[in-house]
Amino acid sequence: MSVLEVKDLHVSVETEQGTKHILKGVNLSIKQGEIHAVMGPNGSGKSTLAYSIAGHPKYHVESGSVTLDGVEVLTMSVDARARAGIFLAMQYPVEIPGVRMADFLRTAKTVLDGEAPPLRPWLKEVSEAMKGLRMEKAFSERNVNEGFSGGEKKRHEILQLELLKPKFAILDETDSGLDVDALKIVSEGVNRAHAANDLGVLLITHYTRILRYIKPDFVHVFVDGRVAEEGGPELAERLENEGYDRFLDPASVA
Amino acid sequence: MSLLTPEQHGAKAHSDGGWDSNEGRVVPVQTRSGRFTSVNRDDFPEVTGLELEWKLTPVALVRTLIDGTLDGAPYEYTAADAAGATIGWVDRSDARVGRAGVPEERASANAWGAFQKALAITVTAEEHVDVIVSRSGLGAEPRAAHTIITAKPNSSATIILQSSGQATLSENVEIVVEDGASLTVVSVQEWADDALHLASHFATVGQNAKLKHVVVSLSGTVVRINPSVHLDGEGADGDLYGLYFADAGQHFEQRVYLHHVARNTKGRVNYKGALQGKGAHTVWVGDVLIGRDAAGTDSYEQNRNLVLSEGARADSIPNLEIETGEILGAGHASATGRFDDEQLFYLQARGISEEEARRLVVIGFLSEIVQRIGNTELETRLHKAIEKELERTAP
Ligand SMILES: Nc1ncnc2c1ncn2[C@@H]1O[C@H](COP(=O)(O)OP(=O)(O)O)[C@@H](O)[C@H]1O
Numbered sequence: 001m002s003v004l005e006v007k008d009l010h011v012s013v014e015t016e017q018g019t020k021h022i023l024k025g026v027n028l029s030i031k032q033g034e035i036h037a038v039m040g041p042n043g044s045g046k047s048t049l050a051y052s053i054a055g056h057p058k059y060h061v062e063s064g065s066v067t068l069d070g071v072e073v074l075t076m077s078v079d080a081r082a083r084a085g086i087f088l089a090m091q092y093p094v095e096i097p098g099v100r101m102a103d104f105l106r107t108a109k110t111v112l113d114g115e116a117p118p119l120r121p122w123l124k125e126v127s128e129a130m131k132g133l134r135m136e137k138a139f140s141e142r143n144v145n146e147g148f149s150g151g152e153k154k155r156h157e158i159l160q161l162e163l164l165k166p167k168f169a170i171l172d173e174t175d176s177g178l179d180v181d182a183l184k185i186v187s188e189g190v191n192r193a194h195a196a197n198d199l200g201v202l203l204i205t206h207y208t209r210i211l212r213y214i215k216p217d218f219v220h221v222f223v224d225g226r227v228a229e230e231g232g233p234e235l236a237e238r239l240e241n242e243g244y245d246r247f248l249d250p251a252s253v254a
Numbered sequence: 255m256s257l258l259t260p261e262q263h264g265a266k267a268h269s270d271g272g273w274d275s276n277e278g279r280v281v282p283v284q285t286r287s288g289r290f291t292s293v294n295r296d297d298f299p300e301v302t303g304l305e306l307e308w309k310l311t312p313v314a315l316v317r318t319l320i321d322g323t324l325d326g327a328p329y330e331y332t333a334a335d336a337a338g339a340t341i342g343w344v345d346r347s348d349a350r351v352g353r354a355g356v357p358e359e360r361a362s363a364n365a366w367g368a369f370q371k372a373l374a375i376t377v378t379a380e381e382h383v384d385v386i387v388s389r390s391g392l393g394a395e396p397r398a399a400h401t402i403i404t405a406k407p408n409s410s411a412t413i414i415l416q417s418s419g420q421a422t423l424s425e426n427v428e429i430v431v432e433d434g435a436s437l438t439v440v441s442v443q444e445w446a447d448d449a450l451h452l453a454s455h456f457a458t459v460g461q462n463a464k465l466k467h468v469v470v471s472l473s474g475t476v477v478r479i480n481p482s483v484h485l486d487g488e489g490a491d492g493d494l495y496g497l498y499f500a501d502a503g504q505h506f507e508q509r510v511y512l513h514h515v516a517r518n519t520k521g522r523v524n525y526k527g528a529l530q531g532k533g534a535h536t537v538w539v540g541d542v543l544i545g546r547d548a549a550g551t552d553s554y555e556q557n558r559n560l561v562l563s564e565g566a567r568a569d570s571i572p573n574l575e576i577e578t579g580e581i582l583g584a585g586h587a588s589a590t591g592r593f594d595d596e597q598l599f600y601l602q603a604r605g606i607s608e609e610e611a612r613r614l615v616v617i618g619f620l621s622e623i624v625q626r627i628g629n630t631e632l633e634t635r636l637h638k639a640i641e642k643e644l645e646r647t648a649p
């Protein structure tokens with residue numbers, strides 16, 4: 001069974017005001033098939049954690065490690081991490097003009113599998129996955145994320161999750177900006193991927209709302225660049241009632 | 255769009271618009287419509303290379319096209335027969351010559367004086383027809399050419415002018431889109447590496463007529479195509495698109511002039527270029543003039559350049575002149591930049607290698623224009639041609 005382990009991860013980013021330390025010693029261990037919710041207030045470093053695991057060049061790892069089955073991930077290129085089985089559903093998926101979604105999906109599938117998927121079964125799989133996410137067929141003819149609404153972009157991320165079949169998925173605020181119907185549809189997609197591929201999930205969210213549809217095995221409260229408290233699903237209920245105030249340094253609460 | 259960050263060229267983007275200090279004193283430049291025009295070469299002063307319209311061009315390389323004797327004899331072309339379109343040589347005295355415009359610079363006038371016969375393409379089809387006119391045998395001797403494209407009222411056609419092989423050519427292309435017609439003209443330059451090509455395209459678009467004009471320049475040493483489009487009829491539409499890919503040592507230039515003459519006209523100018531290799535140089539000038547009588551105008555122009563390596567230079571100069579207050583909207587954008595890291599990251603995060611991600615982003619960037627041509631065969635061919643360009647110049 002695969003394990004994704006984050007150990008004492010420290011990450012900074014260069015800003016105009018100088019180096020900013022964001023992650024201050026993160027520890028997490030996710031086994032395949034487990035669902036971990038990471039919950040924290042805005043600005044606590046959740047996206048930084050997601051990007052750092054995926055290898056975004058803006059984020060500088062000061063120390064610590066991220067391993068997949070004992071193999072260091074932090075020294076791998078971004079694409080090698082994806083090929084090793086790590087998937088990041090982005091909070092703000094970027095538009096790529098002129099690249100058709102259908103071509104993009106097939107290109108990604110081909111590099112991940114090491115060979116092109118047989119055309120007919122692939123097209124069928126794509127069209128079924130799109131149906132499951134209530135995406136119209138015409139989307140595959142459109143350019144990647146171009147002119148997509150916020151909700152459509154999120155569905156497209158989950159479509160990729162279902163089609164590309166990673167071992168571990170980091171979902172960065174996939175729930176934000178979705179109305180209830182869209183939230184349900186997207187959650188069902190995540191649950192399908194989880195069930196079908198024994199997916200390990202790192203579900204990053206600000207709100208407890210999505211946890212009604214995706215049931216976490218573990219909840220981590222993320223504050224000021226580190227995990228402040230951990231527990232089971234009951235921890236999410238406490239957050240629902242009490243908010244994050246209890247975890248915040250009184251000095252930093254304006 | 256997030257792909258490009260405005261850069262150095264954006265900052266000086268307007269320096270050509272209002273004032274010109276060539277002669278050591280500041281004189282206001284006349285409005286774009288007030289430029290001197292003539293069909294006689296010698297009515298224009300000698301070109302020094304300091305003039306507004308020549309200062310970014312490697313004048314020494316094209317001197318013979320500006321001043322020299324040009325062979326204006328008909329050349330060989332191929333065109334498949336199409337119902338509703340005719341093509342053939344006509345005399346200089348033909349009434350259609352000069353309907354769409356008059357030269358604004360010396361090389362254009364030089365060609366005007368030299369051509370013996372004009373190639374006339376006339377569309378009457380109301381059922382959309384595609385016409386591909388190819389020429390590849392112009393040879394290296396300096397030449398002049400003249401083409402007249404006429405779309406009769408309510409006709410609909412796509413005319414593809416496909417150029418390859420050797421050429422040292424100065425030419426004029428006149429385009430008349432009569433009332434209610436819908437015409438697409440695509441000029442594709444895939445010349446031999448040493449080709450020199452200066453062209454002026456003049457277009458007049460009638461009432462409720464539509465012109466889509468596309469310039470695609472992929473190879474040649476100097477290729478300079480200057481389209482001047484006048485939206486003369488009420489409700490006329492002009493979509494002026496262009497894409498270019500300049501390699502080391504290549505100079506591709508396009509000076510676009512879109513003139514909103516009549517009321518309720520709509521104009522869209524969108525040129526995109528990629529540059530790779532030492533000395534690759536591109537120039538885009540976009541002059542939009544919204545005339546006194548052009549109330550209800552809706553106009554937008556943009557140029558974006560993707561610089562793929564050191565030592566390449568993209569000049570991008572939008573100018574917008576507005577002579578009436580009652581417009582719907584007018585705007586412009588110009589940006590020159592390198593790859594967007596976020597786009598590369600997104601693709602790489604899906605397992606796609608950095609090299610392949612770059613390839614996809616460049617092809618996608620230029621495809622935005624290709625996708626608008628509306629001729630599947632040409633679109634497919636251009637995609638392949640762009641891929642070849644990328645392979646050819648990969649570092
Ligand atoms: N590229 C960046 N440049 C400057 N500051 C950044 C950058 N990325 C994140 N930060 C800062 O780091 C902190 C954590 O950001 P982020 O990881 O996006 O938090 P979250 O996702 O929890 O809202 C914030 O204060 C944010 O402004």
Ligand SMILES: [Mg+2]
Nearest residue numbers: 046047091173
């Ligand atoms: Mg975030």
